[in-house]
Amino acid sequence: MLPHDFAGLYVGGEEVDRILRGLPGLGGATVDKVRPLLDSLAPAVAAAREAFVGSLTGPEPFARMARRAGLAPAEAEVLAVLAAVELSPQRMRLLAYVQDNVALPRPTLATLGRMFAADDGHPGERAVAPGAALRRAELVEVGADGPWATRMCAPAPRVSWALRGDDSADPGLPPGARRVAGPAAPDPPHLLLVTGADAASRLRVVTGGTLISPLPATPGEWAALVREATLAGLVVVLELDQPLPPAARERIAATRHLTWVLSADKELPLDTLPDRPWSEERLDSGTAEADDWQGALGIPPDPGYRLTRSQLGLVAAAAGGDPGRLPDAVRRLAGGHLDALAVRVRPRRGWVDLVLPPDQTAQLRELAARYRGRDIVYDRWGFPPLPSTGVVALFSGPSGTGKTLAAEVIAGDLGLDLYKVDLSSVVSKYIGETEKNLERIFSAAASGDLVLFFDEADALFGKRSEVSDAHDRYANIEVAYLLQRLEAYPGIVVMATNLQGNIDQAFVRRISVSVDFEPPDEPQRRLIWAGAFPPGAPVAGLDLDFLARQFKVTGGIIHNAALGAAFRAADEGGPVTMERVAFALKREFQKLGRLRTESEFERYFDLVNGVDDVAPAR
Ligand SMILES: Nc1ncnc2c1ncn2[C@@H]1O[C@H](COP(=O)(O)OP(=O)(O)OP(=O)(O)O)[C@@H](O)[C@H]1O
Ligand SMILES: [Mg+2]
Structure with a gap:
């Protein structure tokens, strides 16, 4: 390893000779030749190594990092060498000298190999192979271009920052990812599935420091997520709105040094789970309880509102912690998301403004009572919530007979806003679009207490056709989807139609109250x-x-x-x-x-x- 005056800039005859002599079988500058030198240094190296291994149990950032990534001492050694070079321009010059090339200021794979070649059993450059712990934890990056032997290796920038004592989050994290401080991740690392309708309740299951993130979209985001969790010792909580894609499954299976929590509102299909042992926790209800109310607003639960923990958190923030502003904040819940999809009506008219035969008026009052009483009947008395947990009403009758007005009156009676959705604008001729539109509406509505009013319901609930062309088949899927969505929706839904006879039977079965509107006498x-x-x-x-x-x-x-x-x-x-x-x-x-x-x-x-x-x- 004796570079010439123009190291890296030209290849001289002398060098070619030396390289030829080094070919296997020809003898030359092999490990044996430097053995005497190595032997003379051996006691110092052994002492340094012992001290290094001893330090790995200590409190320094490097030691913590090595433990969290589950590195063997030899792997920690490789990381230490890479970091030592990365943090010092002088050492980079030494490396360029040793590697005979000014364009190679960091250790190459070949150099890592040579550096540890004399140590029996040391992985050398294999410590940074794609499947090695350093790479699985995303602590080390290996150049992707050029010949294998001259690819340079370096710690990721976040690692260097951490070694310098800075704990800023990795800038490559998926948008929306957030760190929540807490005690270190529990040992041993595991995989936990948490399912339940309310996101905030799902988070409460997880204790300790967490890194909460949506599903990363790119390999770079995955790398940043894994690295961040490793360095900061955090539990990764993935908030899922779809089953795990294969890339995610592999990542989670490959990072067994981390605890992962998969948080989803529906159970994840078994065949999409990562290949590692897991446990599952299912949450039935996310309803905020007395201590949640006390913590958020300092008051006992308000029986007028049935909020999930997520909703309570949002409401408390919107009300600035002031219980007096609770009603406005609850109204505000659905605003924003739903305002883009529906017309919001603040009810102004009441029962006195609505002129109907006594029986119809009574039916409408029963409808309001059904919604008001569902806590008592379903929760306290334990009646099975059939056909759905919410209330689905159908108003049918000719145009101008007061169907929309009646929905407004009911909303006003319940102290809720009315959101009018024109179904004919939701139904799309594009396959799959209708479901997407409906899903948007239902999930936005689920965030607030409101009356969802579908006008022109026959646009969707009209008799399902005999399948005669491809679009009919999709129309039937749309109805099936809506029926299923209605069953799960906990709120109050009012549908209006001019043509009662035209409503699909399967849909009629889901209706809890049906009111006929007739022209007035x-x-x-x-x-x-x-x-x-x-x-x-x-x-x-x-x-x-x-x-x-x-x-x-x-x-x-x-x-x-x-x-x-x-x-x-x-x-x-x-x-x-x-x-x-x-x-x-x-x-x-x-x-x-x-x-x-x-x-x-x-x-x-x-x-x-x-x-x-x-x-x-x-
Ligand atoms: N039964 C009623 N009592 C009092 N006012 C009514 C009644 N029916 C209609 N009106 C008046 O007519 C207006 C329009 O009625 P509304 O929009 O409720 O009819 P609709 O049944 O929804 O009609 P469409 O099927 O065309 O949507 C109401 O805002 C109200 O002022
Ligand atoms: Mg109307």
């Missing part, structure tokens, strides 16, 4: 007309009995006509009169393509008869 119309004009509206000589008796229309039309008359009055600077209402009704009839008859309009018939728009004189 005369006394009901009278009440709806009376409620259609707010107290502040200027009215003059309105004959509500006449309007209710003459026009067999729905509440929707009454509402629109009252509004139309009000705008006309505002525009013309007068009160709302019979003439203006009659004229507004004409407009409604025109929209519907409905005939205007003298027997209906009677004395106002002349006013509404023509095709042209002669506005009433007063």
Whole structure:
């Protein structure tokens, strides 16, 4: 190993000679030649090694790192050499000199081999082979280019930082990964599956310091995750929303020095689990309990809200820890996610605004009571939650008969917001898209207490067709998916349809309450007309009995006509009169393509008869 003056820059005849003499069988500069030199150094090397091995049980960062990665002393030695070079520019110059090449400032695989060749049983460069502990723990990186022998080896930058006493997280961690400080990982390392609906409850199962992360998406993210957990001695909690892909399975199986926790809301399929022993913990309910409430808001549980631990955490943060702001914070839960998918309605109208036959009103009140009472009936009394844990209601009836209004009234009665989803906009002609849209809605809704209202339900719950083409088959899958999703949804869902007979039987079985809406009779119309004009509206000589008796229309039309008359009055600077209402009704009839008859309009018939728009004189 005697470099010439222009080391690495040219290959001279002398060097070629030396290399030829070193070929197997030709004798030359082999280990034997340097043996006397090595022998003379042996006592010092032995003493240094003993001290090194002794230090591996100590508290220094290097020793901790070696223990956490499960390194044998020889492997720790290789890491120590690599780190010693990495942290010192002078040593890099020595390496370049020894390796005869200024472009090789770090130990190459060949150099590692030569360095430890004299020690029987030492792995040498094999300590950094792909399957070796140093590589499985992602502590060492080996160059990927060039001939094998001249690939340089170095500790990962995070390792060098740790040896320098800095504990910043690896910048390559998957986005969203977070470290939670705590006592060191329990021994021995194991694999634990935690399943249950509530993410925060799943986390509570894990004790000690944790590294909580979504599934890494790239090899670089995997490397950073494994390295971070090794260096900081953390338990890795993977939050999964899908079964483990094969790459993940292999990583987890290969890093037996780490404790992994796979946290998922559904059980993971057995054939997707890593090949190492595991145990499982299943959590039934994630409902926040008294001590959770006490810790988050300093109050006993509020019976008005049934929150999971995750929800309680979010709510407490949104309320700034102030129990007085709890109702607003709970409303805010679903906002944001769901606002992008549905229209939020803050209920303003109540039972007095809804005019229905007594039986229908009673059914709606029962619906609200069902939702309010589910804690007592299911949880306390132990009734099996069938057909679903939540409440599924179907409102059917012609347009304008008050289905949407009834949903608003119920939401208001329960103190919840109403989220209106137009199913015809969710149903996509693209295969698989409908499920994705629905999944988004249901999972966003699950984060808050709200009334989920699906308008135009027949777009999805319409009779399942005989399979006649590929798309029909997918439409059936969509319905099957929705049925299953409905069963698991704990909240209140109201579906509205204009065509009751068109609803699929399988779906009807999942419905807990079904309410028929019919066009109002005369006394009901009278009440709806009376409620259609707010107290502040200027009215003059309105004959509500006449309007209710003459026009067999729905509440929707009454509402629109009252509004139309009000705008006309505002525009013309007068009160709302019979003439203006009659004229507004004409407009409604025109929209519907409905005939205007003298027997209906009677004395106002002349006013509404023509095709042209002669506005009433007063
Ligand atoms: N039974 C009713 N009692 C009081 N007001 C009503 C009633 N029905 C309808 N209205 C009035 O008509 C408006 C429209 O009714 P709503 O939107 O609830 O009808 P719908 O049954 O949902 O119709 P669609 O099937 O077209 O969606 C309501 O906001 C309300 O002002
Ligand atoms: Mg409606």
